[in-house]
Amino acid sequence: MADKKLKITLVKSTIGAVPKNRATVQSMGLRKIGKSIILPDNAATRGQIRQVGHLLKVEEIEEV
Numbered sequence: 855m856a857d858k859k860l861k862i863t864l865v866k867s868t869i870g871a872v873p874k875n876r877a878t879v880q881s882m883g884l885r886k887i888g889k890s891i892i893l894p895d896n897a898a899t900r901g902q903i904r905q906v907g908h909l910l911k912v913e914e915i916e917e918v
Contacts, residue, residue, distance in 0.1 A: 857917045858895040864888065866909040875906045884910075 863877065864884040866884055868876040883891045891912055893899045 859892050859915050859917050860895050860899060860903070861892050861913040861915050862903070863890040863913075864891055864909060868909065871906075871909065872884045875909070876891045878906050879909060880903055 862882065862884070864879065864887050867887060868879050871879075882893070892915070903910060
Protein backbone atom coordinates (compact mmCIF):
# COMPACT_ATOMS: atom_id res chain seq x y z
CA MET A 855 0.00 0.00 0.00
CA ALA A 856 1.33 3.41 -0.94
CA ASP A 857 1.84 6.03 1.73
CA LYS A 858 0.37 9.46 1.16
CA LYS A 859 2.76 12.37 1.40
CA LEU A 860 2.37 16.11 0.95
CA LYS A 861 4.75 18.31 -1.03
CA ILE A 862 4.66 21.71 0.65
CA THR A 863 6.19 24.82 -0.95
CA LEU A 864 6.61 28.23 0.66
CA VAL A 865 5.20 30.79 -1.80
CA LYS A 866 4.83 33.92 0.34
CA SER A 867 7.22 35.63 2.71
CA THR A 868 6.86 35.34 6.48
CA ILE A 869 8.18 38.86 7.06
CA GLY A 870 4.76 40.40 7.74
CA ALA A 871 3.30 37.29 9.34
CA VAL A 872 2.26 36.86 12.94
CA PRO A 873 5.18 35.47 15.02
CA LYS A 874 3.22 32.29 15.76
CA ASN A 875 2.73 31.68 12.02
CA ARG A 876 6.39 32.41 11.33
CA ALA A 877 7.40 29.84 13.95
CA THR A 878 5.05 27.26 12.44
CA VAL A 879 6.58 27.68 8.98
CA GLN A 880 10.09 27.35 10.41
CA SER A 881 9.14 24.25 12.42
CA MET A 882 7.94 22.63 9.19
CA GLY A 883 11.46 23.08 7.81
CA LEU A 884 10.78 25.89 5.35
CA ARG A 885 13.30 28.71 5.35
CA LYS A 886 13.23 30.37 1.91
CA ILE A 887 10.54 31.21 -0.64
CA GLY A 888 10.30 28.57 -3.35
CA LYS A 889 11.77 25.75 -1.27
CA SER A 890 9.77 22.54 -0.92
CA ILE A 891 9.59 19.76 1.64
CA ILE A 892 7.82 16.42 1.71
CA LEU A 893 5.95 15.55 4.90
CA PRO A 894 3.62 12.68 5.80
CA ASP A 895 -0.10 13.26 5.39
CA ASN A 896 -1.29 13.10 9.00
CA ALA A 897 -3.36 15.16 11.41
CA ALA A 898 -0.40 17.14 12.78
CA THR A 899 0.78 18.20 9.31
CA ARG A 900 -2.76 19.08 8.23
CA GLY A 901 -3.14 21.26 11.33
CA GLN A 902 0.02 23.18 10.52
CA ILE A 903 -1.14 23.65 6.92
CA ARG A 904 -4.52 24.92 8.12
CA GLN A 905 -2.79 27.54 10.27
CA VAL A 906 -0.44 28.93 7.60
CA GLY A 907 -2.09 27.76 4.38
CA HIS A 908 -2.16 31.29 2.98
CA LEU A 909 1.66 31.17 2.76
CA LEU A 910 1.93 27.69 1.22
CA LYS A 911 1.20 25.64 -1.87
CA VAL A 912 0.29 22.02 -1.06
CA GLU A 913 0.30 19.04 -3.45
CA GLU A 914 -0.60 15.44 -2.63
CA ILE A 915 1.85 12.82 -3.89
CA GLU A 916 1.87 9.03 -3.74
CA GLU A 917 4.99 7.25 -2.50
CA VAL A 918 5.37 3.68 -3.69
